[in-house]
Amino acid sequence: MITLNLNGKDHSLDVPQDMPLLWAIRDVAGYSGTKFGCGMGLCGACTVHVDGQATRACVTPVSVAVGKKVTTLEALHADPVGQALQAAWLELGVAQCGYCQGGQLMTATALLKGNPNPDEAQIETAMAGNVCRCGTYNRIRAAIQVAAGKLRESRA
Secondary structure (H helix, E strand, O other): OEEEEEOOEEEEEOOOOOOEHHHHHHHHOOOOOOOOOOOOOOOOOOEEEEOOEEEEOOOOEHHHHOOOEEEOHHHHHHOHHHHHHHHHHHHOOOOOOOOOHHHHHHHHHHHHHHOOOOOHHHHHHHHOOOOOOOOOHHHHHHHHHHHHHHHHHHHO
16 A cells, blocks of 8 residues: 555555556546646656656656655646636637646646746746647747736735
């Protein structure tokens, strides 16, 4: 048995230590917002936060997350940065098919938590590892800027 802290709650999971975190989250713990995309950590659909760091769950063994806080898409609504990003995503109509959007939001949340005022180049760099097959990259970048601006206004 392995204990994982998922979205602030401890979960005892009967999984091998080398199981990819993605499958422990989705198939065992039942959090389906984290998606399987490529299985090689290249597309970003499986992005979660491990102690606040954007992490590719498809290539991260469960053992790496033991004793750490793992946050999935399901918990973004409770985070002010996540809320601002979700609102900006809706305002700008970012999603098309939506498959990659959970990973995009998780990566963007980690970005804004680490850098509340990113410029275009910093957004581009942070989001570069996330693939959107629908090509909504311009709207994603714009939504990150909108969310960052609203977060700055709320802090002022």
